[in-house]
Amino acid sequence: MTNLPQDRTGRAISLSEVSDDNWRAVADVAPHDEQRRFVAALGARYLLLSMRGGLWHSLAIQADGAVVGHVMWAHDSDDGTHWIGGMLIDAVEQGKGVGRAALQATIRLLSGLPGAREIRLSYHPNNTAAARLYTEAGFRPTGDTEDDEIVVARAVDTTPAAARG
Numbered sequence: 001m002t003n004l005p006q007d008r009t010g011r012a013i014s015l016s017e018v019s020d021d022n023w024r025a026v027a028d029v030a031p032h033d034e035q036r037r038f039v040a041a042l043g044a045r046y047l048l049l050s051m052r053g054g055l056w057h058s059l060a061i062q063a064d065g066a067v068v069g070h071v072m073w074a075h076d077s078d079d080g081t082h083w084i085g086g087m088l089i090d091a092v093e094q095g096k097g098v099g100r101a102a103l104q105a106t107i108r109l110l111s112g113l114p115g116a117r118e119i120r121l122s123y124h125p126n127n128t129a130a131a132r133l134y135t136e137a138g139f140r141p142t143g144d145t146e147d148d149e150i151v152v153a154r155a156v157d158t159t160p161a162a163a164r165g
């Protein structure tokens with residue numbers, strides 16, 4: 001069985017498909033009010049983007065099976081990179097290590113996909129929490145920008161644990 005990453009309270013952090021059972025909880029995921037200048041006000045916005053856009057794939061972030069956040073990923077068929085977006089931890093669940101564990105789980109997931117080589121994402125330069133989280137996880141600026149956001153990248157994880165997903 002795959003070792004799941006844990007948050008600081010020892011809860012197992014996992015990613016699951018959005019389903020008939022959990023979509024309402026994912027839609028209700030909400031950041032702190034002051035974070036709305038960086039991200040959508042609700043997980044619902046990202047869920048709709050996934051459903052309507054045909055590019056992004058939304059996942060529920062769970063702590064011991066309960067929905068605590070949203071993340072989505074995409075494959076850029078032009079250059080073969082994989083992208084992470086819409087990382088949103090519910091306000092009451094922030095600061096407990098969920099974001100770090102969920103990022104680790106997402107990197108593992110993408111690293112196990114056929115042909116995966118580089119993972120990219122973007123964040124607003126004033127989003128210090130995101131900047132620290134992603135820099136600690138090895139993401140470095142590519143020099144590109146997306147709208148007003150910095151694009152960063154890292155190689156996929158090639159350790160055997162990552163390959164097992």
Ligand SMILES: CC(C)(COP(=O)(O)OP(=O)(O)OC[C@H]1O[C@@H](n2cnc3c(N)ncnc32)[C@H](O)[C@@H]1OP(=O)(O)O)[C@@H](O)C(=O)NCCC(=O)NCCS
Pocket residue numbers: 031032035038039086087088089090093094095096097098099100101122123124127128129130132133136
């Ligand atoms: C960014 C976000 C996903 C982090 O999730 P989290 O569960 O709160 O983060 P964690 O508790 O796992 O913390 C991991 C690291 O992130 C950084 N971090 C998290 N919150 C931070 C804060 N308020 N200020 C500075 N750094 C912070 C720290 O480096 C932290 O490590 P440390 O605790 O050892 O210092 C969360 O704050 C969030 O959902 N923000 C709103 C949405 C957003 O900005 N998403 C990213 C868009 S690109």
